[in-house]
Amino acid sequence: MWFLLFTVLFAPILVLFYIEVKNYSKVRQLNKLPGPPALPIIGNAHQMGKTPSALLSQLFKWWVDAGYQNYRVHVGPYRNIIVTDAKDLEYILTSKTMIDKSDVYDMLHPWLGTGLLTSTGRKWYTHRKIITPSFHFKILQNFHEVMNKNSSKFIEILRRVSEKDTIFDFQDMTHYLTMDVICDTAMGVHINAMDNHDNIVVQAFKDMCYNINMRAFHPLKHPESFARFHKSGHKKRIETRKLEAHYTNETPADEFSSKKLAFLDTLLSSTIDGRRLTQEEIYEEVSTFMFEGHDTTTSGVAFTIYLLATHPEIQQKVYAEQEQLLGDNLKGEATFQQIADMQYLDMVIKESLRLYPSVPFVARQTDKDYDISMWSS
Numbered sequence: 001m002w003f004l005l006f007t008v009l010f011a012p013i014l015v016l017f018y019i020e021v022k023n024y025s026k027v028r029q030l031n032k033l034p035g036p037p038a039l040p041i042i043g044n045a046h047q048m049g050k051t052p053s054a055l056l057s058q059l060f061k062w063w064v065d066a067g068y069q070n071y072r073v074h075v076g077p078y079r080n081i082i083v084t085d086a087k088d089l090e091y092i093l094t095s096k097t098m099i100d101k102s103d104v105y106d107m108l109h110p111w112l113g114t115g116l117l118t119s120t121g122r123k124w125y126t127h128r129k130i131i132t133p134s135f136h137f138k139i140l141q142n143f144h145e146v147m148n149k150n151s152s153k154f155i156e157i158l159r160r161v162s163e164k165d166t167i168f169d170f171q172d173m174t175h176y177l178t179m180d181v182i183c184d185t186a187m188g189v190h191i192n193a194m195d196n197h198d199n200i201v202v203q204a205f206k207d208m209c210y211n212i213n214m215r216a217f218h219p220l221k222h223p224e225s226f227a228r229f230h231k232s233g234h235k236k237r238i239e240t241r242k243l244e245a246h247y248t249n250e251t252p253a254d255e256f257s258s259k260k261l262a263f264l265d266t267l268l269s270s271t272i273d274g275r276r277l278t279q280e281e282i283y284e285e286v287s288t289f290m291f292e293g294h295d296t297t298t299s300g301v302a303f304t305i306y307l308l309a310t311h312p313e314i315q316q317k318v319y320a321e322q323e324q325l326l327g328d329n330l331k332g333e334a335t336f337q338q339i340a341d342m343q344y345l346d347m348v349i350k351e352s353l354r355l356y357p358s359v360p361f362v363a364r365q366t367d368k369d370y371d372i373s374m375w376s377s
């Protein structure tokens with residue numbers, strides 16, 4: 001009994017201590033970097049925000065307010081360097097060897113398996129080669145109608161809400177639009193999220209995004225084995241299974257062969273070393289693209305609208321371009337060509353993405369030593 005208690009209480013501390021000693025020289029090197037004061041063992045875990053937005057603003061606060069450049073943050077045994085210098089970022093992002101994704105991405109494995117976002121090495125390379133053609137500009141044309149129809153509906157909903165003179169969450173509303181579009185275009189499934197916010201797929205995606213953000217900087221929720229026992233981990237797994245059930249039961253097989261489904265078609269007809277992709281591989285890539293395809297567009301749309309709202313003079317210019325291109329059909333649907341001609345809008349969207357990237361951080365992990373500028377000053 002005492003032995004058991006001792007093990008339960010002290011084993012984790014011993015393990016942490018062991019990791020600490022094993023990595024002593026590297027940790028010492030890391031500690032030369034600036035960063036918020038850290039406590040023994042838990043590091044900065046206690047200072048991490050408790051919600052995704054609090055978390056992000058804490059990381060920004062250290063960078064912008066406290067002025068730490070390329071700073072270190074320890075969350076329990078997880079040692080992170082938040083790289084803020086553009087030159088160092090370029091070094092890392094163009095490196096041919098520093099390509100292993102951080103174990104932050106492991107949290108996505110139960111759901112996304114190892115799709116493009118989470119895979120590395122040869123699997124990433126071969127899958128990337130298969131998938132790239134389905135992002136050819138021309139393929140977008142096939143989805144023009146879906147995007148147009150669903151967006152018209154979205155605008156109608158916005159109009160109704162704005163007449164009510166109540167405050168609403170624009171980004172949240174945008175989620176439902178992008179979910180509808182991605183399910184329709186990548187999977188050929190109509191989930192009609194805009195009319196059905198409680199849809200099981202919609203809820204699963206939302207929970208997933210929230211849980212990953214929070215686990216990334218929470219030492220107890222971080223490791224997969226801990227998360228399994230933790231409530232949010234548990235919930236996520238159930239939702240994942242429901243999502244899986246949705247894929248397998250509710251999607252009629254013949255929809256897969258419809259010519260509009262470029263993405264799924266590509267996956268189904270591709271071969272790697274002479275064999276077709278397994279069902280699991282297809283599942284991984286589809287989940288990945290449903291996740292990436294709607295989450296990034298949601299924040300892109302929401303931030304662009306936010307910037308237009310706070311810059312009325314720019315908004316006026318966007319409007320003038322629409323007037324000029326669409327003429328009498330200002331409230332109707334734009335053709336594919338007309339959208340391609342919206343050059344000013346294109347610039348506005350790109351500038352918004354520059355100011356507010358859709359993905360707040362990317363993470364890499366390495367065991368190798370690198371000699372880059374942050375160490376030399």
Ligand SMILES: *[C@@H]1O[C@H](CO)[C@@H](O)[C@H](O)[C@H]1NC(C)=O
Pocket residue numbers: 145146147149150153180184190192193194195
């Ligand atoms: C989205 O567009 C497609 C194609 O026009 C349509 O079948 C679907 O019902 C639309 N979904 C919503 C929620 O309007």
